[in-house]
Amino acid sequence: MKSIPIVVGSFEAKTHLAELLRKVSSGQVVRITQRGKPIADLMPIASEDLGLVTVAAHKMLALMKSTTVQDNLDIKSLISAGRD
Structure with a gap:
């Protein structure tokens, strides 16, 4: 059951x-408003979501460590290559 947000x-x-x-870390949801209009909700991260984020971060770090950057890389030519 969702908790009623603090506004x-x-x-x-x-x-x-x-x-x-x-309050959020203890499970409460906080709704932030601007001039009375709801803008954002602060809510706790579900533990399973946090686990998926951690796994994704470790995979990204492993990929970054295993990949080398070419010295003669030209960013402008890479950008323009996709604009043909």
């Missing part, structure tokens, strides 16, 4: 960010 304005969110993050 705060953007100024209050900026001023009390640390307190709001503590």
Whole structure:
């Protein structure tokens, strides 16, 4: 069951960010508004989502370490190559 969000304005969110993050880490959802219009929701990351992000980050690091950059690489020519 979703929790009912705490609604705060953007100024209050900026001023009390640390307190709001503590509430989010305990499972509460915080809705941030700007001039009364909902702009964003702060919500805890689901543990399974965090695990997927961690796995993806490790795969990206492994790929970056295994790949070498060519010295004669010209970014402009690579960009223009896809514009034919």
